[in-house]
Amino acid sequence: MSDFNQHKGLPLLKEDLQKVRYHNIGRFPAITMLEPGSKGIIVIGYRPFSVLVEAFEQLAGDLLSTGSSSAIVNQS
Numbered sequence: 284m285s286d287f288n289q290h291k292g293l294p295l296l297k298e299d300l301q302k303v304r305y306h307n308i309g310r311f312p313a314i315t316m317l318e319p320g321s322k323g324i325i326v327i328g329y330r331p332f333s334v335l336v337e338a339f340e341q342l343a344g345d346l347l348s349t350g351s352s353s354a355i356v357n358q359s
Contacts, residue, residue, distance in 0.1 A: 308327070310327050313325060316342050326338050
C-alpha cells in the first residue's frame with residue numbers, strides 16, 4: 284500500500300498512456316508485441332488464449348526466420 288500512497292507507479296502509467304496515444308489505441312484491452320525497428324502485432328479486445336498464442340507465434344516465427352516482424356494482426 285505504501286507504493287500506492289507514494290505514487291511510485293505514476294511514471295509507468297504515464298509512459299503507458301503515451302504509448303496508447305502514439306499507437307492510436309482506442310479500444311481495450313489491447314496487447315502489443317513488437318520487434319524494435321519493425322512493425323508489430325496488436326491484438327485488441329477480449330480474445331481466446333489461442334489467439335494470443337497465434338499472434339506470438341506469428342511474431343516469433345518472423346523473428347526466427349527473417350530477424351524482424353512484418354505481420355500486423357488487428358482483430359476487432
